[in-house]
Amino acid sequence: MPNYSFRCRSCGDTFDVTRPMARASDPAVCPDGHDDTVKLLTTFGTVGRGAAPAPAPGPAAGGCCGGGRCC
Template identity: 85%
Template sequence: MPNYSFRCRSCDDTFEVSRPMAESSDPAACPAGHDDTVKLLTTFGTVGRGAAPAPAPRQAGGGCCGGGGCC
């Protein structure tokens, strides 16, 4: 289940709520009980090891108008 970040305009607290995507835009009260909250735009990032794999080498000929049979 995804987490959504909110910020309380009353106490300036930032908090997360875990809920289904269908309820992603529903309002959320802050942990202190305030109802004046705003949903924050969050980003997703990944960290990997090593370099990205090299692209597969292109085959000679066989492409459209390059010796294939599509033209």
């Protein structure tokens, strides 16, 4: 089951609640008993085994070496 982060507006405590996705938007009571809480926006990251990104192209042949001036 996913965790949802909440912050209590009364005491400022941040806490997590584990519940089914079907109850994701249900209100939560903080551990100190306050009921004025707000659900925080959390991010989800994954690491996969997909293809590596292509390397950045190098300087063009006969071009400038960088910095706006020719070598």
